[in-house]
Amino acid sequence: MELTPTAEDAAFRIAARDWLLANRPSDPAPRDGQASRDYATRWLATCHAAGWSGLAWPTDYGGQGLSAARLMLWYEEYVRARAPSTLDCTFVALNHAGPTIIARGTEAQKAFHLPRILEGRSIWCQGFSEPGAGSDLAALRTTGRVEGDELVVNGQKIWSSYADIADYQELLIRTEPGASRHKGLSWVICDMTLPGITVRPIANMAGVTHFAEVFYDDVRIPLENVVGELHDGWSVAMTTLAFERRTAALALQLELSVKVEDLIAMADAAPGSATAERLADLRAEAAGLRAMTWRTALREPATPFDGSLMRLTFAELAQSIHRAAMDVLGPAGLVDSHWSYDYLESYSETIAGGAAEIQRNIIAERILGLPREPRP
Amino acid sequence: MSFDLTPGEDLRQILDAAQSMLDSHYPVARLRDGGADGLDPLVDFGAFLLALPEKEGGAGFSVVEEAQLHVAFGRHLVTTTALATAIARRIEPEAVAAAGVVDGDRWLAIAPRDASHILARTDEGFVFAKMGAQSDVVPFGASRPMARIVPPPDHRRADRETDHTACLLVAAQLLGVAIGARDLAVDHARTREQFGRPIGSFQAVKHHAADMALGIEMVSALLDTAAIALRDGHESVGFQIAALVRIAPRVALETARAGIQIHGGIGFSAEADAHHFLKQAHILRQFIGTYDMLQDPAPLAPYGKDVS
Numbered sequence A: 001m002e003l004t005p006t007a008e009d010a011a012f013r014i015a016a017r018d019w020l021l022a023n024r025p026s027d028p029a030p031r032d033g034q035a036s037r038d039y040a041t042r043w044l045a046t047c048h049a050a051g052w053s054g055l056a057w058p059t060d061y062g063g064q065g066l067s068a069a070r071l072m073l074w075y076e077e078y079v080r081a082r083a084p085s086t087l088d089c090t091f092v093a094l095n096h097a098g099p100t101i102i103a104r105g106t107e108a109q110k111a112f113h114l115p116r117i118l119e120g121r122s123i124w125c126q127g128f129s130e131p132g133a134g135s136d137l138a139a140l141r142t143t144g145r146v147e148g149d150e151l152v153v154n155g156q157k158i159w160s161s162y163a164d165i166a167d168y169q170e171l172l173i174r175t176e177p178g179a180s181r182h183k184g185l186s187w188v189i190c191d192m193t194l195p196g197i198t199v200r201p202i203a204n205m206a207g208v209t210h211f212a213e214v215f216y217d218d219v220r221i222p223l224e225n226v227v228g229e230l231h232d233g234w235s236v237a238m239t240t241l242a243f244e245r246r247t248a249a250l251a252l253q254l255e256l257s258v259k260v261e262d263l264i265a266m267a268d269a270a271p272g273s274a275t276a277e278r279l280a281d282l283r284a285e286a287a288g289l290r291a292m293t294w295r296t297a298l299r300e301p302a303t304p305f306d307g308s309l310m311r312l313t314f315a316e317l318a319q320s321i322h323r324a325a326m327d328v329l330g331p332a333g334l335v336d337s338h339w340s341y342d343y344l345e346s347y348s349e350t351i352a353g354g355a356a357e358i359q360r361n362i363i364a365e366r367i368l369g370l371p372r373e374p375r376p
Numbered sequence B: 001m002s003f004d005l006t007p008g009e010d011l012r013q014i015l016d017a018a019q020s021m022l023d024s025h026y027p028v029a030r031l032r033d034g035g036a037d038g039l040d041p042l043v044d045f046g047a048f049l050l051a052l053p054e055k056e057g058g059a060g061f062s063v064v065e066e067a068q069l070h071v072a073f074g075r076h077l078v079t080t081t082a083l084a085t086a087i088a089r090r091i092e093p094e095a096v097a098a099a100g101v102v103d104g105d106r107w108l109a110i111a112p113r114d115a116s117h118i119l120a121r122t123d124e125g126f127v128f129a130k131m132g133a134q135s136d137v138v139p140f141g142a143s144r145p146m147a148r149i150v151p152p153p154d155h156r157r158a159d160r161e162t163d164h165t166a167c168l169l170v171a172a173q174l175l176g177v178a179i180g181a182r183d184l185a186v187d188h189a190r191t192r193e194q195f196g197r198p199i200g201s202f203q204a205v206k207h208h209a210a211d212m213a214l215g216i217e218m219v220s221a222l223l224d225t226a227a228i229a230l231r232d233g234h235e236s237v238g239f240q241i242a243a244l245v246r247i248a249p250r251v252a253l254e255t256a257r258a259g260i261q262i263h264g265g266i267g268f269s270a271e272a273d274a275h276h277f278l279k280q281a282h283i284l285r286q287f288i289g290t291y292d293m294l295q296d297p298a299p300l301a302p303y304g305k306d307v308s
């Protein structure tokens, strides 16, 4: 087992650092709306022009094909340089839709979408959840009826992040009437400008508008927009699980180490005080998360469901750090600041992308082998 | 390869061999009969030579492999004398050292019989001395034999590297204790039935088990990172060790505690093994001591506004 950079690794790290420090935006990111899109796409275009986009994508598709270790070095430099959060409106395209199309898309889909994604020219959102299908995603009911060479889509999605500013949506719908739960679904590329689509933005508890409800009223989508086989959408939706340990979520995990350092600097706690003890715990846990991040990224073969351990550790640590920040701030926490904003945002961490309870079920059942939950 | 966190084939072989040795000589159930662990099977296995250079008669491995060996010892709740001896032999090659803790001017030794030396934890770090005169004390919960020691007049402070090695190996054992407690609890949860189903199908039980897995994953990743940092003399070694010392005892204690709860009545009894993990966690927690987590610079600190 080794964690020592070679001379080339060290040179890569320095090149990344120099570039990031010279090119990171100096103005803060707008929190929502078109301005947030413009900011994110400008930054992605800047990265792309300098050869720093699509780092984990294969070179055949315009990516850089970086090794896991190089990716980690990049993201460590990225968070230390305080480059813009990777969890912006480009996240779904770069880390989910793009990799899915690479794995399962047609040549035409690849040729059209992949360059647009890498250059920051198209923004994607994810339309999986529905009012009746959250944790139980397979309960989804939005339908696509095959009519000639089109799918006619009717139904409703919810919590679709950045749907208000996205060009495309990865849409998971039921295309085979009567098929049971995980069967008969299709993963479809939905152009958000199609007639029959209504987007209703929903404000969140942090006071910004990041997600939306999307209604589909006889929306006609060409069948050629299906990714993978028709009715095989569940397996397409699961494709990216293999890619997950190489996504920009790495940056979010590593960023917690930076946040803890900021918090320690802000708190200036007396040695031995209760606050100092709490900060020491957070610092140690951030180090633990970083060690887990490295190991999960590098270990071969990947251990299945490690993602749940990673994701849950991240989510709960993010919340602890921000709770501590609010306690350190005292009355000042009542006034808007990046800490109080991030504190409120952190409530989503144990809900979005698989709630904490669901992750604990997965860990207990799939990693530890305890009996499965009853299923419908 | 410059970055690689996959355990190598030789490490897997060492651990397989260690597992058979532990299964035959140190099954956890042996603790029900009381009695002290001997060191002979460990000596025969070469446990104390693993990380010594080959020219000193060792096997030429490093603390990275040695740490994993101590994880296995921790799972089997092997006597702390094995742990203290492994560390003490870096100071005195023939020593058999009992683990000890120094609390003000009071010295407490764990399983001190037959030990020539004591390796004890003080507030400042580990100290090494010849074993002093002993007077037995009653150990908590009839766990391991323990004795008060007359403070040895000439004790030696371990150097920084030995301190780090000690912290690493104690943490490795704490991880092993947590893994052992988790495995016992998960096995029980799979087989014990109430309300017509295995108790492991109830979410309250499942989520206790998931929390065990979360803590273990973090300590295990930190252990690898710290062991590599120590072996290779990385600048961040103090920071990594501090993080490990902060988290490993907590995870071992929490896991052992939840393990007892998952067992129900039998977990509270001395006839199941769950309580041994808890007691070992308490002993190791005192032996590892504390380490200032806020003193070393963080390896992932943000750059200031004006970085050169």
Ligand SMILES: Cc1cc2nc3c(=O)[nH]c(=O)nc-3n(C[C@H](O)[C@H](O)[C@H](O)COP(=O)(O)OP(=O)(O)OC[C@H]3O[C@@H](n4cnc5c(N)ncnc54)[C@H](O)[C@@H]3O)c2cc1C
Pocket: A125, A126, A127, A128, A129, A130, A131, A133, A134, A135, A136, A158, A159, A160, A161, A162, A211, A348, A351, A352, A353, A354, A355, A356, A357, A358, A361, A373, B203
């Ligand atoms: C900020 C944010 C962004 C999101 N972005 C998107 C997006 O872009 N696209 C998209 O498709 N979706 C998105 N989602 C939706 C997200 O995936 C769901 O919110 C999530 O899967 C939970 O579903 P739910 O909200 O319906 O909650 P529910 O499933 O109703 O869960 C409510 C509570 O019940 C618990 N619960 C449910 N089932 C069980 C069980 N079996 N055992 C134990 N407890 C259980 C849950 O853990 C939770 O605490 C987003 C959500 C958030 C908060």
